[in-house]
Amino acid sequence: MKITDVETILLRLPVVQEIGDGCQTICVIRVHTDEGIVGIGEAHTNPLAAQAIIDSPVYSVSAQGLKHLLIGEDPRDINRLWDKMYKSSQTYGRRGLLMHAMSGVDLALWDILGKASGLPVYRLLGGARKREHLAYASDLSQPTIEGTIDLALQHKASGYRAMKFGWGALGKDRKSDIAIAARLRQALGPDFDIMIDMGFSVPLDHAIQLGRAYAEQDLFFLEEPLSPDDIGGFAKLVAASPTPIATGEKASHEFDYLDLMDRGGLRIIQPDIARMGGISAMLRVIAHAEARNVRVIPHCWSTDILVAATLHCMATMRDCPYLEYNATANPLRTDLLSTPIRPKNGSISVPEKPGLGIELREDTLKRFRWQP
Ligand SMILES: [Mg+2]
Incomplete structure (x- = not known):
């Protein structure tokens, strides 16, 4: 079997807002083969930039685009x-965008292997160690506390038993963050x-105060209250906070997670499979984390392609308490697959069909297609 094309499909909502939602413009990747099998993936990043990384021609031996590296390969x-893509783009890559784009390709390759x-x-x-997982409803914090409480009660009525609110109004006022x-x-x-989930960083003292105040409310974790680059700050915060601290959605290489665990002292990390090198890299991070008794609770706040890939990895894990489930109303999430992946009574099962077990809806691709 040979790869014949790597197709990037950009989809965009008619109105894109400047909010903490990376699922308003998305990059779906299809890897085509000479046997007719097509693999589906998603790069969870700036879609136009990911497309450039995939389509770019040869610049030098260590600065190549991904598509021409893959065409003709099994x-x-x-x-x-995976090694070929990483090695051949080291001059401009290694972290960030390159890993995001590679993630989308990696998911599609695993999808092809499963289908084949x-x-x-x-x-x-x-x-699988576990086929069915509890999902936590993940939503944006609203401008008022009352608005956030209303959303929380809606999610409770939908059957969720856990939920997270992030970004939006958080991180601007310490008293409101505690309230x-x-x-x-x-x-x-x-x-x-x-x-x-604070989304953006607050001062370390503020984060420590939150960690202490949230323990009185028995919070499951406080997410990303510091800069993703502030490993030393995380080490101090983890030591001082009785509330567990979680971070890692903005990291993009297994070495980043080693740093978070070994230097930052994190005991919950949140890799995003569509950003940090795909299923292949996720397996390595899971092994590193399980050897350290660190929990991996993946970041999963994009389309059902990411949900499916995350569920396949979670099924293999020894201890993953929750699937993050994007609970916002967004047709790029709700209408992308022929059979959407939805929680029932707050639980979701891993897809059972070959590959990632998903099928794209062509009408949705057509409806939201973006050609800048
Ligand atoms: Mg987050």
Whole structure:
């Protein structure tokens, strides 16, 4: 089997807002083969930039675009192709955009391997430890506390038993950041896991105060209250905060996660499979984390392509308490697949069809197609 094309499909909502939502313009990747099998992936990043990285011609031996590296190759040689893409783009890559684009290709290659073998990806990874996972509703913090509480009650009524609010109004006022946790706990009662995601960094002292105040509300974790580059700050925060600290959605290489765990002291990391090198890199990070008794709770806030890939990896993990589930109303998420992946009573099962087990809706691709 040979790769014949790497297609990038850019999809965009009619109105894109400057909010903490990376699912308003998306980059779907299809890897085509000479046997008619097509692999589906997603690069969760700035889509136009990812497209340039894939389509770019040769610049030098260590600064190549991904498409021409892949055409003519056997898509089932995933390990070798991952190394080839990484090595051949080291001058401009290694972190960030390059890894985001590689992630989309990697997901598509695993999808092809599964389809060619007739097996769901989780079986290719050694089989499931757990097929069904609790999902936490992940949503944006609203301009007012009352607005956020209303959303929380809607998610509770939909059957979720855990939820996270992030970005939006958070991180601007310390007292309001503390109050939102108390109000959520009051509204939801004691049997809910509640998480707060600051999105952008606050001063270290502010973060430590939040970590202490949130422990009084029994919060499950406080996410990303410091800069993703502030490893030393995280080490101090983790040592001082009785609330568990989580971070890692903006990291993009397995070495970043080693740093977060070994130097930053993190005991919850949140790799995003569509940003940090795909399923291939995720398997390595899971192994590093499990050897350190660190929890991997993946970042998963984009389309159902990412949800499917995340579920296949989660199925293999020893201890992953929750799937992050984007609970916003967004047709790029809700209408992208022929069979959308939806929680039932707050739980979601890993897809069982070959590959990632998903099929794109051509009408949705047509409806939101963006050709800048
Ligand atoms: Mg986050």
